[in-house]
Amino acid sequence: MASDEELMQKVAEGKLDAFGDLVRRHEASAWRIAYHYVSDRAEAEDLAQEAFLKIFNTASRYRPSARFTTYLYRVIANLCVDHHRKKSPRYIAEIPPRESQDDAPDKQLLSGERSITIQGALHELPDRQRMATVLRYYEDLSLSDIAEAMDTSYKAVERLLARARKSLETSLSDF
Amino acid sequence: MNCKKTQRKLEAYQGGELSREAHARVEHHLASCAECSRELEHAEHLRVTLARRVTPPVPDGFRHRLMERARRESEKEVGIGKILHPFRGSPVLSSRMRMAVAAGMIVATGIGVLVGVGLWNGGESSRRPTDQAAEAGDYGLDYLAGTPEGSVANAYVRLTSTDQGE
Numbered sequence: 001m002a003s004d005e006e007l008m009q010k011v012a013e014g015k016l017d018a019f020g021d022l023v024r025r026h027e028a029s030a031w032r033i034a035y036h037y038v039s040d041r042a043e044a045e046d047l048a049q050e051a052f053l054k055i056f057n058t059a060s061r062y063r064p065s066a067r068f069t070t071y072l073y074r075v076i077a078n079l080c081v082d083h084h085r086k087k088s089p090r091y092i093a094e095i096p097p098r099e100s101q102d103d104a105p106d107k108q109l110l111s112g113e114r115s116i117t118i119q120g121a122l123h124e125l126p127d128r129q130r131m132a133t134v135l136r137y138y139e140d141l142s143l144s145d146i147a148e149a150m151d152t153s154y155k156a157v158e159r160l161l162a163r164a165r166k167s168l169e170t171s172l173s174d175f
Numbered sequence: 176m177n178c179k180k181t182q183r184k185l186e187a188y189q190g191g192e193l194s195r196e197a198h199a200r201v202e203h204h205l206a207s208c209a210e211c212s213r214e215l216e217h218a219e220h221l222r223v224t225l226a227r228r229v230t231p232p233v234p235d236g237f238r239h240r241l242m243e244r245a246r247r248e249s250e251k252e253v254g255i256g257k258i259l260h261p262f263r264g265s266p267v268l269s270s271r272m273r274m275a276v277a278a279g280m281i282v283a284t285g286i287g288v289l290v291g292v293g294l295w296n297g298g299e300s301s302r303r304p305t306d307q308a309a310e311a312g313d314y315g316l317d318y319l320a321g322t323p324e325g326s327v328a329n330a331y332v333r334l335t336s337t338d339q340g341e
């Protein structure tokens with residue numbers, strides 16, 4: 001199986017199939033990051049698509065010196081943080097989807113309420129704390145990977161995550 | 176190691192991402208500090224809490240819509256190729272007409288160059304290279320900033336990188 005970096009070389013040669021393979025491999029990650037960051041499905045789709053298109057359009061200048069995923073995380077993290085800075089949105093709780101069809105209705109309600117509360121707590125965080133939190137808790141990135149994705153130092157990520165944790169612990173203390 | 180530093184290291188400690196020495200230092204502090212031990216418990220609890228947030232599945236048709244957009248983008252790129260090689264793939268033009276078209280293009284190009292030079296020196300309508308360098312830098316695409324102003328590559332970068340607005 002071709003590596004991500006090999007696929008990127010093919011994308012650079014204009015091969016749409018290779019791009020399709022990359023999207024298939026990584027769409028879930030891009031989507032997860034964007035969704036947990038903006039908490040809005042339509043916006044999250046826009047952002048995830050923009051990230052892939054940016055990568056597609058600049059593929060001819062991609063150099064495989066860094067892992068493809070590092071590059072993807074960097075593009076998506078930037079788009080998300082920028083987007084929200086520009087838009088300075090009013091946060092509206094989105095009704096989360098049902099966890100599974102088998103759950104009893106009361107259990108579904110409970111999990112929905114939980115998701116909304118967590119969503120609200122994440123939205124109270126400043127942009128960069130929120131992005132670091134999303135990359136850490138929903139994408140399971142190491143601190144050094146987060147540092148690369150957010151173009152900052154390891155120490156700065158430690159601080160972002162420690163501050164975010166303090167705020168979240170307070171706002172989610174009832175859980 | 177003091178409490179503040181220990182608490183900053185807890186995230187990497189939990190994830191097993193510290194060097195052996197650093198891990199041991201945190202462990203040593205935790206053994207004798209109730210406050211930091213409590214903080215570690217809270218951190219573990221927070222991890223469980225956040226994991227309860229549901230991630231909806233990737234929307235239906237996501238990839239299809241994306242691939243459509245990519246296809247359109249790549250056609251745009253082919254479009255640039257056609258401008259650069261206007262006679263390729265147009266066998267219907269007679270050689271006389273080609274001559275006429277070529278003459279017209281030379282005149283048009285001449286006017287274009289004159290207008291272009293005028294604008295260039297005025298500099299009002301051209302995007303400052305520093306803006307573009309900054310934008311490229313934002314996305315970790317520093318190598319894009321290296322394309323010379325006015326080059327075809329640069330024009331392409333502009334076409335493809337301004338869709339976000341400024």
Ligand SMILES: [Zn+2]
Nearest residue numbers: 178208210211
């Ligand atoms: Zn302590």
